[in-house]
Amino acid sequence: MKNILVTGGAGFIGGNFIHYLLQNRSDCRVVCFDALTYAGNLETLGEVLDNPRLRFVHGDITDRGAVYRLFEEEGFDAVVNFAAESHVDRSIDTPEIFLKTNILGTQVLLDACNKFQTKRYHQVSTDEVYGDLPLDRPDLFFTEETPLHTSSPYSASKASADLLVMAYYRTYSTPVTISRCSNNYGPYHFPEKLIPLMILNALEDKPLPVYGDGKNVRDWLYVEDHCRAIELILEKGRVGEIYNVGGHNEKQNIEVVKTILKALGKGEELITFVRDRPGHDRRYAIDPAKIHRELGWLPRTSFDDGIQKTMDWYLKNRAWWEHIRSGDYQNYYEKQYGMRL
Ligand code: NAD
Ligand code: TYD
Numbered sequence: 001m002k003n004i005l006v007t008g009g010a011g012f013i014g015g016n017f018i019h020y021l022l023q024n025r026s027d028c029r030v031v032c033f034d035a036l037t038y039a040g041n042l043e044t045l046g047e048v049l050d051n052p053r054l055r056f057v058h059g060d061i062t063d064r065g066a067v068y069r070l071f072e073e074e075g076f077d078a079v080v081n082f083a084a085e086s087h088v089d090r091s092i093d094t095p096e097i098f099l100k101t102n103i104l105g106t107q108v109l110l111d112a113c114n115k116f117q118t119k120r121y122h123q124v125s126t127d128e129v130y131g132d133l134p135l136d137r138p139d140l141f142f143t144e145e146t147p148l149h150t151s152s153p154y155s156a157s158k159a160s161a162d163l164l165v166m167a168y169y170r171t172y173s174t175p176v177t178i179s180r181c182s183n184n185y186g187p188y189h190f191p192e193k194l195i196p197l198m199i200l201n202a203l204e205d206k207p208l209p210v211y212g213d214g215k216n217v218r219d220w221l222y223v224e225d226h227c228r229a230i231e232l233i234l235e236k237g238r239v240g241e242i243y244n245v246g247g248h249n250e251k252q253n254i255e256v257v258k259t260i261l262k263a264l265g266k267g268e269e270l271i272t273f274v275r276d277r278p279g280h281d282r283r284y285a286i287d288p289a290k291i292h293r294e295l296g297w298l299p300r301t302s303f304d305d306g307i308q309k310t311m312d313w314y315l316k317n318r319a320w321w322e323h324i325r326s327g328d329y330q331n332y333y334e335k336q337y338g339m340r341l
Contacts (some may be wrong), residue, residue: 008083212276214254246286
């Protein structure tokens with residue numbers, strides 16, 4: 001049975017990855033290490049917190065002492081690093097925490113892998129490290145060879161971490177892999193990001209704030225497809241390699257917003273164009289040919305199915321997002337663990 005460290009597993013993609021592993025991999029035991037920042041929510045793991053194959057540890061990846069103690073205790077077979085500050089708008093207001101968590105936190109984990117001879121370190125990165133593409137060149141896509149060209153403090157911090165990961169591979173032969181994925185959507189997505197924000201505002205008949213002209217393009221991937229890509233990279237990916245992950249699902253923001261309104265039976269008068277994000281990337285588009293060719297990965301969920309499943313999930317799981325909106329989720333750790341510590 002493999003012992004896997006998942007950092008940032010109380011967040012959106014890390015949480016989905018833990019559910020995915022526990023459901024699909026009976027050979028895995030998972031340790032979730034998460035600082036429970038505003039974006040971390042133990043209710044995301046609620047159903048599986050009592051699973052004997054999951055251990056939750058509250059901690060910060062920049063805390064070298066805590067990370068080393070955990071590695072010593074657990075002797076991990078693999079580390080998958082999802083822990084990050086992930087919201088571009090917040091990085092524009094407060095860049096420093098992005099540099100600390102996303103770069104220095106990555107370095108601590110890499111050092112721990114070297115010290116304890118972990119067999120694989122996987123860095124969960126983003127297509128945002130490539131910058132953006134012009135709207136009038138639909139023939140252009142990001143490949144793994146596209147130069148890094150970042151726009152926001154968030155993407156700059158993720159690109160810095162990627163450079164560090166590759167430097168550790170070259171210098172110390174740390175067995176690393178990197179995945180660079182396009183925008184994810186699906187269950188447990190924190191409601192400050194585009195898709196969940198628009199679903200929840202529409203449900204509550206609140207204005208839907210679209211930045212700029214709404215024509216910015218994102219390449220949307222259902223989160224479970226991303227989880228499967230990471231599983232494949234851990235199993236069959238070549239050490240020292242970068243894999244782009246994306247589903248050729250390019251949509252303008254305004255199209256996404258209109259799809260949500262239509263499906264929820266709400267009118268387009270809720271759409272409100274607001275001041276644009278500074279440095280706003282125009283278009284992201286991933287070429288996933290390498291992961292398809294080498295590992296046989298292809299996305300399984302179309303955008304139409306995925307967005308419907310996502311809306312259904314938010315409709316059925318009101319308590320999850322109502323607790324976030326009211327701030328109650330931040331007391332959950334105390335409620336869940338206070339008596340056990
Ligand atoms: P998220 O913001 O939903 O979750 C981040 C998690 O990391 C939270 O649980 C938070 O508590 C935890 N965390 C933050 N700082 C920490 C620290 N110092 N120590 C330990 N834990 C800490 O983010 P997400 O959307 O799930 O993204 C996960 C990863 O995937 C990130 O690295 C992000 O860059 C990358 N990524 C995200 C997308 C996307 O569309 N969301 C796309 C590609 C790549
Ligand atoms: P976001 O979910 O923040 O992801 P990212 O910027 O990392 O791609 O935003 C997705 C797109 O939606 C991006 O072009 C910005 C836009 N957007 C809005 O128009 N309104 C909003 O309220 C938010 C949060 C995002």
